[in-house]
Amino acid sequence: MEDTMRAVEISEPGGPEVLRLCDRPVPVPGAEQIAITVDHAGVNRPDALQRAGSYAPPPGASDLPGLEASGVVAAIGPGVTRWAVGDKVCALLPGGGYAENVVTHQDHALPVPKGLSMAEAAALPETFFTVWSNVFMRAGLKAGQRFLVHGGSSGIGTTAIQLARAMGARVFTTAGSDEKCAACVALGAEQAINYRSEDFVAAMKAVGGADVILDMVGGDYLPRNVKALADDGHLQQIAFLNGPKVELNFAQLMVRRLTISGSTLRPQSDAAKAAIAEELRTRVWPLLDAGRVAPVMDQTFPLAEAAKAHARMESSAHIGKIVLQVR
Numbered sequence: 049m050e051d052t053m054r055a056v057e058i059s060e061p062g063g064p065e066v067l068r069l070c071d072r073p074v075p076v077p078g079a080e081q082i083a084i085t086v087d088h089a090g091v092n093r094p095d096a097l098q099r100a101g102s103y104a105p106p107p108g109a110s111d112l113p114g115l116e117a118s119g120v121v122a123a124i125g126p127g128v129t130r131w132a133v134g135d136k137v138c139a140l141l142p143g144g145g146y147a148e149n150v151v152t153h154q155d156h157a158l159p160v161p162k163g164l165s166m167a168e169a170a171a172l173p174e175t176f177f178t179v180w181s182n183v184f185m186r187a188g189l190k191a192g193q194r195f196l197v198h199g200g201s202s203g204i205g206t207t208a209i210q211l212a213r214a215m216g217a218r219v220f221t222t223a224g225s226d227e228k229c230a231a232c233v234a235l236g237a238e239q240a241i242n243y244r245s246e247d248f249v250a251a252m253k254a255v256g257g258a259d260v261i262l263d264m265v266g267g268d269y270l271p272r273n274v275k276a277l278a279d280d281g282h283l284q285q286i287a288f289l290n291g292p293k294v295e296l297n298f299a300q301l302m303v304r305r306l307t308i309s310g311s312t313l314r315p316q317s318d319a320a321k322a323a324i325a326e327e328l329r330t331r332v333w334p335l336l337d338a339g340r341v342a343p344v345m346d347q348t349f350p351l352a353e354a355a356k357a358h359a360r361m362e363s364s365a366h367i368g369k370i371v372l373q374v375r
């Protein structure tokens with residue numbers, strides 16, 4: 049392997065233009081880590097937050113952006129038993145995906161599902177780990193329950209709609225245009241609510257309320273989500289695009305036995321991420337292998353055009369996932 053690689057770094061906190069090509073040393077895998085020759089890297093909203101200076105990498109993680117990638121195992125560190133050099137994988141990363149080479153824990157990689165391209169495989173880990181752990185492991189969504197996901201056309205939303213549907217839930221979603229709503233219905237949502245013209249609280253009350261809500265918007269959605277929940281319902285918060293501070297009547301939680309919780313994936317322990325990966329391997333990868341669930345692909349940009357990829361994501365014009373072609 050070469051000693052140096054091409055990567056995209058955040059030159060200073062700011063807009064998409066601060067992303068620039070650079071040369072960096074090729075990372076070396078440590079104990080239980082694999083080194084991956086990156087084929088494609090996924091782009092996620094948290095990358096844009098990191099670039100803007102509001103989402104610092106956890107201690108020990110690469111300062112380069114990029115939380116997921118597909119590629120080929122190029123080297124293995126001491127203690128690696130799961131993978132061999134030459135295996136094709138897609139992997140959750142603590143950072144560093146916008147580069148020709150990256151290292152990650154062996155238990156955070158999964159095989160490339162049958163029939164998927166390397167571009168599609170790169171689009172899987174971040175949203176599948178996030179949706180599975182929040183919606184099924186934490187909020188406990190069950191078959192037959194009513195599930196509401198906000199931002200249905202986002203990377204997270206398109207994944208959540210498909211997984212909830214595949215697990216037998218009734219799926220409701222919100223999105224910001226009729227075109228996005230149509231895409232959500234095509235993915236399996238029973239009803240997609242254009243939040244610019246329709247009140248999601250009224251729409252959910254009309255069907256009996258949501259048993260589980262996955263929300264990334266926050267702000268005034270918090271009290272509205274509480275109203276949209278059915279008794280015993282669970283609101284799971286994964287971001288606060290509209291801000292984290294609101295006034296909320298907590299008596300509702302007590303009287304209607306509601307739960308509000310949240311999580312972020314990136315700072316969790318290796319063991320916690322490995323536990324999520326194991327559930328994905330047994331419960332979700334068979335659905336991907338069978339073509340029952342697939343990533344919704346928006347656009348692919350060359351690594352050198354990472355700034356354009358971020359600008360597209362922040363325009364919110366996209367539907368599904370944006371990826372970078374690294375090789």
Ligand SMILES: NC(=O)c1ccc[n+]([C@@H]2O[C@H](COP(=O)([O-])OP(=O)(O)OC[C@H]3O[C@@H](n4cnc5c(N)ncnc54)[C@H](OP(=O)(O)O)[C@@H]3O)[C@@H](O)[C@H]2O)c1
Nearest residue numbers: 092093178199202203204223224264286287289311312313
């Ligand atoms: N907690 C975790 O572990 C975790 C992990 C991954 C991602 N996330 C979060 O999940 C969210 C979705 O991530 P993603 O990568 O799927 O992003 P994405 O594809 O860019 O989706 C964001 C979507 O949210 C909608 N939206 C609603 N209100 C918005 C607002 N005020 N500002 C911007 N967009 C707004 C937009 O669609 P409309 O046109 O319909 O408004 C947009 O398409 C992000 O907030 C991200 O930070 C959390």
